[in-house]
Every structure is written in structure tokens, then in C-alpha cells.
Amino acid sequence: MARIVVDPITRIEGHLRIQAEVNGGQITDAWSSSTMFRGIEKILKGRDPRDAWYFTQRFCGVCTTVHSIASIRAVENALNIRVPLNAELIRNLIIGIQVVQDHVIHFYHLHALDWVDVVSALKADPTKTAALAASLSDWPLNSPTYFKSVQDKVAAFVKKGRLGPFGNAYWGHPAYKLPPEANLMATAHYLEALDWQREVIKIHAILGSKNPHPQTFLVGGMAIPVDPNSQNALNADKIAEIAQLLKKAKAFVEKVYIPDLLAVASFYKEWAGIGGGVGNYISYGEYPLDNSGKPEKLWFPQGIIVGKDLSRVYPIDQQKITESVAHSWYEGGDAGVHPWEEQTEVRYTGPTPPYDMIDTDKKYSWVKSPRYDGKPMETGPLATILVAYAAGHQGTKGAVELVLGKLGVGPEALFSTLGRTAARGIETLLVAQELPKWLDMLVANVAGGDLAIHNGEKWDPATWPRETAGYGWHNAPRGALGHWIRIRDQKIENYQAVVPSTWNASPRDEKGQRGPYEAALVGTPMADPNKPLEILRTIHSFDPCLACAVH
Numbered sequence: 313m314a315r316i317v318v319d320p321i322t323r324i325e326g327h328l329r330i331q332a333e334v335n336g337g338q339i340t341d342a343w344s345s346s347t348m349f350r351g352i353e354k355i356l357k358g359r360d361p362r363d364a365w366y367f368t369q370r371f372c373g374v375c376t377t378v379h380s381i382a383s384i385r386a387v388e389n390a391l392n393i394r395v396p397l398n399a400e401l402i403r404n405l406i407i408g409i410q411v412v413q414d415h416v417i418h419f420y421h422l423h424a425l426d427w428v429d430v431v432s433a434l435k436a437d438p439t440k441t442a443a444l445a446a447s448l449s450d451w452p453l454n455s456p457t458y459f460k461s462v463q464d465k466v467a468a469f470v471k472k473g474r475l476g477p478f479g480n481a482y483w484g485h486p487a488y489k490l491p492p493e494a495n496l497m498a499t500a501h502y503l504e505a506l507d508w509q510r511e512v513i514k515i516h517a518i519l520g521s522k523n524p525h526p527q528t529f530l531v532g533g534m535a536i537p538v539d540p541n542s543q544n545a546l547n548a549d550k551i552a553e554i555a556q557l558l559k560k561a562k563a564f565v566e567k568v569y570i571p572d573l574l575a576v577a578s579f580y581k582e583w584a585g586i587g588g589g590v591g592n593y594i595s596y597g598e599y600p601l602d603n604s605g606k607p608e609k610l611w612f613p614q615g616i617i618v619g620k621d622l623s624r625v626y627p628i629d630q631q632k633i634t635e636s637v638a639h640s641w642y643e644g645g646d647a648g649v650h651p652w653e654e655q656t657e658v659r660y661t662g663p664t665p666p667y668d669m670i671d672t673d674k675k676y677s678w679v680k681s682p683r684y685d686g687k688p689m690e691t692g693p694l695a696t697i698l699v700a701y702a703a704g705h706q707g708t709k710g711a712v713e714l715v716l717g718k719l720g721v722g723p724e725a726l727f728s729t730l731g732r733t734a735a736r737g738i739e740t741l742l743v744a745q746e747l748p749k750w751l752d753m754l755v756a757n758v759a760g761g762d763l764a765i766h767n768g769e770k771w772d773p774a775t776w777p778r779e780t781a782g783y784g785w786h787n788a789p790r791g792a793l794g795h796w797i798r799i800r801d802q803k804i805e806n807y808q809a810v811v812p813s814t815w816n817a818s819p820r821d822e823k824g825q826r827g828p829y830e831a832a833l834v835g836t837p838m839a840d841p842n843k844p845l846e847i848l849r850t851i852h853s854f855d856p857c858l859a860c861a862v863h
């Protein structure tokens with residue numbers, strides 16, 4: 313038996329460490345740990361609840377909008393505020409383009425190199441690469457000259473001995489399966505996606521004044537006036553610019569990302585039987601289609617799937633969500649606690665760095681262990697797509713069947729590392745195709761004379777009850793994000809976030825149940841424990857963000 317440590321896991325945000333036991337070429341047990349403390353929940357106590365979004369947005373530099381949305385929804389829930397339809401639709405546009413940009417970045421820049429051997433791309437024939445690309449898509453850039461120029465660029469890196477963004481990887485590892493031409497095609501699109509993502513996120517600059525960390529959120533609505541005829545508002549020119557950027561976003565997803573995903577996945581079908589994990593899934597659903605606040609009005613439905621059973625989607629009861637700190641470096645009892653009651657009080661009992669192993673029988677992470685009704689839950693694009701598919705969501709059903717059909721696998725293939733990566737592509741495609749419709753809804757609503765953007769009825773704290781509590785949910789790129797707030801005497805009494813990567817990266821709970829990363833790694837084959845590429849594949853398929861997870 314070998315014990316291995318991967319620390320830090322790179323190509324993620326924040327600090328994640330995996331300890332694993334390997335027996336006979338397979339992982340037999342694993343522990344997920346974050347070695348970095350944040351503490352922003354503590355900073356919020358005593359502040360004005362209307363300011364909370366501004367602080368929580370700094371949980372993360374990657375999902376830079378999501379903690380504002382969850383925060384303002386939590387305060388609106390506590391104060392029983394309905395926001396105007398224009399504000400809901402603008403929020404949908406901000407959220408949706410974040411998801412699309414984030415998932416493309418994940419596929420190319422954070423995950424592709426687990427499957428694509430960049431150095432092998434040097435051996436490719438650019439003409440054959442162009443023929444391969446043309447067989448998959450009519451994307452205009454895909455020519456022999458273009459692929460040759462990319463190959464020359466990579467060759468120049470290699471010649472200088474400085475691989476730049478491609479440095480320090482396991483090139484030549486036996487688990488890489490793509491032919492050189494597919495490697496060159498994916499490498500070219502890796503570089504192209506860098507430019508594309510910078511362009512499409514300009515929508516945040518238009519609607520939110522900047523990215524990262526857009527600035528136009530407001531409890532009760534948004535701080536961006538809508539008026540087709542004013543230069544100082546979201547007017548017809550700006551709408552036209554957003555429409556162009558959405559077109560650009562959709563084209564790249566349809567013609568580059570999805571064809572690449574299918575092409576790469578077709579060489580790694582054995583990964584449809586690896587990396588399954590806990591088998592329970594939670595999705596908060598997303599994209600309100602009106603301002604009723606009702607879950608049934610969300611475009612992606614919300615719900616829970618238990619034990620990989622796609623015949624039932626359970627509604628979510630927020631009271632059943634708890635966090636345990638049995639194996640996390642915080643004060644607290646053994647049983648999980650609901651976020652309204654929970655505290656974040658540090659009790660570090662870990663080793664003093666530098667260290668080789670963390671004793672995982674004791675506390676071993678700064679991440680807490682969220683549980684639903686006592687069960688570990690996976691969240692993220694796979695959960696979103698499984699819940700929508702099982703709930704009979706039309707667009708999702710069609711897209712899932714198309715992808716499964718192209719790969720020649722059944723729905724059970726979704727419960728895997730490959731399924732997680734495919735589901736992210738499906739979510740991106742569906743959102744990219746839907747975004748222009750939400751823009752059209754906004755334009756139609758404004759054209760009908762509704763210019764309302766903020767509900768100021770409860771803006772004055774004197775109108776608030778002396779004591780209240782609320783929660784705000786958002787389906788972020790990495791999954792189910794919830795913020796819980798208690799307000800007393802117009803100030804924040806307690807604030808707790810239960811974040812997608814907290815669900816997924818969680819250590820064991822008081823019953824010894826593994827978290828999703830830990831469970832997904834069990835059974836993973838390892839060609840060479842000294843080059844743990846397979847661990848990266850499964851962990852990256854979740855798209856971890858440990859800055860968020862610990863917050």
C-alpha cells in the first residue's frame with residue numbers, strides 16, 4: 313500500500329490537498345483537506361445587511377458575482393422584498409454569462425490538460441488537424457495555416473525550455489490517449505478561448521460597471537437604470553452590444569467547446585465508469601422567469617436526487633441543511649448544525665507546517681461538512697443537469713440525449729468523472745442558447761413601458777422587523793450556493809454561507825461519511841502513484857474552488 317499526497321492541487325482557486333491510499337494500482341481511500349483559513353463570515357457580524365453582498369463578493373475572485381446574488385437574495389428573503397422584473401432579468405444575464413465564461417475557462421484552462429498532451433501536439437500534421445476539425449465543426453479559424461501557427465508557438469515555448477502556461481505537467485504520461493492532431497486542435501482552442509473569455513465577459517462591464525466583481529447589485533433590485541432613450545442608462549445601444557456579445561458566446565460554445573468536448577470524451581469512455589462519488593445530488597435551480605420568487609418559476613428546476621435514482625426528484629427543505637465540524641478545525645459539537653444557528657469559531661489542532669501527513673482520524677480541514685438530511689450531496693453542473701433531466705425539463709432532456717447518443721453511452725454514464733465534464737458542457741450550451749431570450753424578455757418588458765429597477769419600500773431600516781432571518785439560493789457555476797442571515801436591530805447577527813465547493817470538498821462528517829471528492833476518488837486506477845494524473849482528472853472534474861469552500 314502506498315500513501316500519496318497531492319498538495320497543492322493546481323489549476324484551481326485556493327488550496328486543496330488530497331491524501332490517498334493506493335493498493336494494487338487503485339485508490340482505496342482518500343481524504344480532502346483545505347489548508348487555508350478565510351473567515352469572512354465573522355467580518356460580517358454587526359454590519360448593515362444591505363452591505364453584506366459587497367463583502368461576500370470577496371469570498372472568491374473566480375465566481376465574482378455569485379456571492380452578491382446569494383447575499384441580496386438572502387436579505388430580500390429576510391425582509392420579504394419582491395424585486396422588479398427588469399432587475400430579475402438583468403441578474404439572469406449577469407449570472408448566465410458568468411456561467412458560460414466560467415465553464416469554458418474550466419474546460420480549456422483548468423481541465424483540458426488532464427486529457428490533452430500539449431507536447432504531443434508538436435508531432436501533429438496541421439493539414440490533418442484541419443481535416444479533423446472540419447469533420448467536427450465549420451468554425452472558420454480551423455485551417456492548416458492556423459494550426460501550423462499554433463504548433464510553431466508551442467515549439468518556440470519548448471525550445472526555450474519555458475513552457476509558460478503549459479509548464480510542470482505530466483506530459484507523456486501513459487494515461488494520455490489523444491492522437492497528436494486532436495492534441496493540437498485542443499491546444500489551439502485553449503489559446504483561442506483566452507481571448508474569447510475576455511471579450512464575452514464585457515457584458516459584466518456593461519451591466520455591472522466592471523469585472524471581476526460587478527458593482528450594480530442592490531438589495532431590492534439593481535443600481536442600473538433602464539431607459540431606451542437615455543445615454544446614462546441601459547439603452548438601445550448597450551442592448552445591441554450585449555446581443556452581439558451573446559451571439560459570440562453562443563457561437564464559440566456551439567462550434568468549438570461542444571465539438572471539442574465530444575471529440576476528447578470519445579477517447580476516454582472508460583472514465584464514464586470512474587469517479588462516481590456519493591450518488592446524491594442537490595441543485596437549487598436558477599433563472600427566475602418572473603418576479604414571483606416561486607421555485608416553480610425557475611428555468612432550471614431545483615431539487616434533490618438520492619442514490620442515483622433518476623425516477624424521483626425530491627423538493628428541498630432548507631431546514632434539513634446542516635454543517636458538521638467533526639473533522640474541521642472549528643469549535644462545535646459532533647452533530648451538524650443548521651446555518652442560522654451555526655458559528656465559525658476556530659480550533660486549529662493540525663500539524664505545524666511543513667508536514668508530511670495530516671492525521672485524518674482527527675480534524676483535518678478548514679472546509680466544513682454540509683449535509684442534507686444527514687447525507688453528503690454532490691453539487692455542480694452534473695447535479696443541475698441530473699435534476700433537470702429527471703424532472704423532465706425539455707431543453708435539458710434533448711441536450712443530454714444528444715450528447716449521450718453521440719458518445720454511444722447510456723444515462724448511467726453520467727454518474728462519473730466523464731459525466732461531470734459532459735454535464736458542464738451541456739449546462740453551458742443550454743444557458744448560452746437561452747441568454748438571448750432573457751435579453752429579449754427584458755427589451756419587451758421595457759418597450760411595454762416598465763422602467764422599474766428597484767423596489768425601495770423596505771430600504772429604510774426603520775421599516776424592518778426587530779428580528780428576522782432569511783436565506784438566499786443561487787445555482788453558481790460550481791453548484792448549489794446558499795447564504796443564511798439573521799438580522800437583529802437592523803444589523804447582521806449571524807451570517808453563514810454553504811458553498812458549492814464546501815459540499816463537494818467536505819471532509820468526513822461525525823458519522824464518518826466521506827465527502828464527494830473523497831468518495832469519487834475511491835476505485836480510481838493509478839498508472840503511476842508518483843504522477844497522480846488520475847487524481848487530477850477526477851478532482852478537476854468538480855472544478856474546485858477552495859477560496860469559496862472555506863470563505
Ligand code: NFC
Pocket residue numbers: 325371372373374375378379788789790791793811812813814856857858859860861
Ligand atoms: Ni470560487 Fe464559487 C461559489 C464555488 O459559489 N464553489 O461557482 C462558484 O467559485 O468558483
